[in-house]
Amino acid sequence: MxxxxxxxxxxxxxxxxxxxxxxxxxxxxxxxxxxxxxxxxxxxxxxxxxxxxxxxxxxxxxxxxxxxxxxxxxxxxxxxxxxxxxxxxxxxxxxxxxxxxxxxxxxxxxxxxxxxxxxxxxxxxxxxxxxxxxxxxxxxxxxxxxxxxxxxxxxxxxxxxxxxxxxxxxxxxxxQFHWENRDYLCFEDFLNSLDKKKRKNIRAERKKVSEAGITFLHLSATDMTEDDWRFFKRCYDQTYADHHSTPYLNLDFFMRISQAMPENIHLIVAVSDGEKIAASLLIHDKQTVYGRYWGCIKHIPCLHFETAYYQAIEFCIREKIQVFEGGAQGEHKMARGFLPxxxxxxxxxxxxxxxxxxxxxxxxxxxxxxxxxxxxxxxxxxx
The missing domain is CATH 3.40.630.30 (Gcn5-related N-acetyltransferase (GNAT))
Structure with missing residues (x-):
């Protein structure tokens, strides 16, 4: 009509x-x-x-x-x-x-x-x-x-x-499930807004990653080398392999957006004993962070939650970004502060x-x- x-x-x-x-x-x-x-x-x-x-x-x-x-x-x-x-x-x-x-x-x-x-x-x-x-x-x-x-x-x-x-x-x-920045000053401030059980569970998840000796790098597109992109692509491909699927995006695509829109790109890399083991790529503007792509080459308990969610939330708080969209579906995100x-x-x-x-x-x-x-x-x- x-x-x-x-x-x-x-x-x-x-x-x-x-x-x-x-x-x-x-x-x-x-x-x-x-x-x-x-x-x-x-x-x-x-x-x-x-x-x-x-x-x-x-x-x-x-x-x-x-x-x-x-x-x-x-x-x-x-x-x-x-x-x-x-x-x-x-x-x-x-x-x-x-x-x-x-x-x-x-x-x-x-x-x-x-x-x-x-x-x-x-x-x-x-x-x-x-x-x-x-x-x-x-x-x-x-x-x-x-x-x-x-x-x-x-x-x-x-x-x-x-x-x-x-x-x-x-x-x-x-x-979908989105996280909202309620003018938090730090991650602990965010945790204190949650109910006791959720707060305790998140602290336990983060502790597991910390006790495993994992540290994190935060890189903008201008900080990233071609090797960083190749490592990220390896992680991205592994996520699809774990689900018996074929990745949609190729390395050429990621290299192109790195050159054309560097101000919108933020990479989080997990490091263990000097070795990069996981990565999460965020696309963002001044108002919103979009959690887009994640992957790991070494499975460690709770590493996904830390790399793809908690580190990204810390980035939002630090940069005063109001909303974090964590991707499609995922009711489990509610336990981590995301709302429908x-x-x-x-x-x-x-x-x-x-x-x-x-x-x-x-x-x-x-x-x-x-x-x-x-x-x-x-x-x-x-x-």
Whole structure:
């Protein structure tokens, strides 16, 4: 269902490479968004594409919708033609199987998301609601005329999700766990805000790591050498190997973001007897730290919690950063001071019968998410 729009002066253009847009134009549009983050930057997205991590050969064909007012970039929708559902973190495998079971093709589909990155941020990149509506209408037209089975916008802010619902999209809720800096002066200050049991458990976990003789290095991108990146990549790959999976990101990608956006990168390295044994990579801006990638080559009890959570929390406190997003899912994070927060996605399926079936499924799922959210909020780790 197209939304009424009076903004008809835009020229629409589908781009398949961010090299078609000047970085300053793209980043100026991002800077104007209420829900911006480093993953929306020209540097991050271009590195994904140019490294081949998210490109046509890996099943992520960029087809960004852009709207132009003369020579000025007025609005954009990061968009991919997908031939699979890997790397999304909002799972629709059952929908794809149902399509296949009844002889319909679910792929290719259209997906607006940051590849491999379950972080909420603007998807309708525009300066006003009129341009947002123009993007939605362009997306619906592309889905219809190019015969895609569906279009999906993942990890949207709630206000943009509600606008998608007005256009006939089905909304889906999820839950992540985020830590909030309540103006803590030090880690002990944070611990003192927790209930007694949680505080005791965290101290015990940190003690195990300390007694194992583990120390930590904190490195910015400008401090890091190529050897540091190679060690981190080894840790990152090991995490996927431990889960019998294949890593999404290659070394070229990490080297590219190191050069293009060093101010947003922080690496935490665990050291044992002079040997590096684990690493956690954070992406951050002045307001938020995003715990993205972790791995180890030597397993030590509680090392994951210390490297990926507690050291990162200390970094937030030291730098006066307000929020730490610890990644997808993970109810165990509540015991470490993280609290539940809702995520939103929007979905439009072209086939009416399947759309009705998914709508019924989402109605049941949403009820479950609400109950789960209420249950979690009753189990706060704080005093």
């Amino acid at each position: 197209k939304l009424a729009s009076t903004d008809l002066h835009y020229r629409m253009r589908i781009i398949t490479s961010l090299s078609e847009i000047e970085a300053f134009q793209w980043d100026a549009l991002i800077a104007a968004q209420a829900h911006a983050n480093p993953f929306l930057s020209h540097a991050f997205l271009h590195a994904l594409h140019e490294s081949g991590s998210a490109a046509a050969k890996s099943g992520w064909q960029p087809c960004f919708i852009t709207l132009w007012d003369g020579e000025n970039l007025a609005a954009a929708l990061p968009l991919y033609e997908k031939s699979h559902s890997y790397g999304e973190y909002v799972f629709d495998w059952a929908w794809a199987e149902a399509y296949q079971r009844y002889g319909h093709a679910y792929y290719p589909k259209l997906l607006s998301a940051i590849p491999f990155t379950p972080v909420t941020g603007s998807r309708l990149l525009a300066l006003d609601q009129g341009a947002q509506i123009a993007l939605i209408n362009a997306l619906l037209e592309l889905q219809s005329t190019a015969d895609f089975s569906s279009s999906h916008l993942l990890f949207m802010p709630e206000d943009q999700a509600k606008l998608m619902a007005d256009a006939g999209y089905l909304l889906r809720q999820g839950i 927060t809702k995520t939103w996605s929007a979905h439009h399926l072209s086939h009416p019968s399947f759309s009705d079936a998914v709508a019924q499924f989402l109605e049941r799922e949403t009820g479950g998410v609400e109950l789960y959210m209420n249950e979690l909020n009753e189990r706060t780790p704080y005093k």
